[in-house]
């Protein structure tokens with residue numbers, strides 16, 4: 001652990017209650033997130049990636065339950081907090097402003113009956129009520145940064161394509177310049193060309209705002225393209241963490257090796273994506 005790490009997860013156990021008793025889906029997870037990095041969380045479907053994200057965001061719902069552990073978050077400004085221990089009001093004040101979350105399947109998370117502009121306003125004004133003046137220009141600027149016309153502000157979500165909705169959500173995640181963005185499978189529902197655009201956008205946003213990113217993806221190709229370090233999950237445990245080049249070149253864990261070997265070897269994958 002480093003006192004300058006932005007997030008330190010220790011001994012995290014999460015279980016879901018099932019008719020046949022509690023099922024552990026996160027087992028003694030330790031994770032160190034360095035300030036300013038893009039940390040990839042890899043692992044097959046069902047390995048616990050989304051459970052980890054929703055637990056950190058305090059969005060874990062019953063029958064899920066944190067059995068033990070801590071998640072020490074050290075925001076850029078303000079005292080450190082244990083995300084798993086603070087009250088709901090405190091967590092609400094951190095969300096969007098300090099930690100923003102792009103949920104898996106987030107394209108469906110925009111409210112269909114509210115114009116894009118008003119969804120931005122709600123997020124921004126909840127945290128920064130003094131920001132009312134010049135707000136529309138701010139929103140237009142955010143849309144522009146993700147390559148969308150300011151006219152999108154007046155539209156409803158159903159008028160946008162999947163890729164456009166994903167851009168809107170990314171812009172919303174950056175609206176308050178958070179310390180950390182947690183993006184859960186941000187490209188999975190998109191076709192390949194749009195995937196690349198979305199990943200590049202994410203990289204640009206990190207560069208612009210200096211945010212730390214936790215990028216969750218089952219797709220090792222995505223990690224190869226974008227992340228600095230990678231944590232590999234298998235059956236609720238972190239089995240390997242390291243510099244992404246190092247891990248791809250010389251995986252220590254057999255499960256990691258099998259994930260890497262399962263990447264199709266066309267251009268743009270392991271060989272093309274990692275320039276060691």
Ligand SMILES: Nc1ncnc2c1ncn2[C@@H]1O[C@H](COP(=O)(O)OP(=O)(O)O)[C@@H](O)[C@H]1O
Nearest residue numbers: 016025043044045046047048049050051052063
């Ligand atoms: N609401 C739930 N009730 C019971 N089990 C769940 C629930 N949500 C997820 N799980 C289980 O937790 C495990 C991890 O799921 P998840 O975190 O969604 O994995 P991933 O995001 O890596 O695909 C899976 O075995 C899944 O079946």
Ligand SMILES: [Mg+2]
Nearest residue numbers: 049050051104
């Ligand atoms: Mg998931």
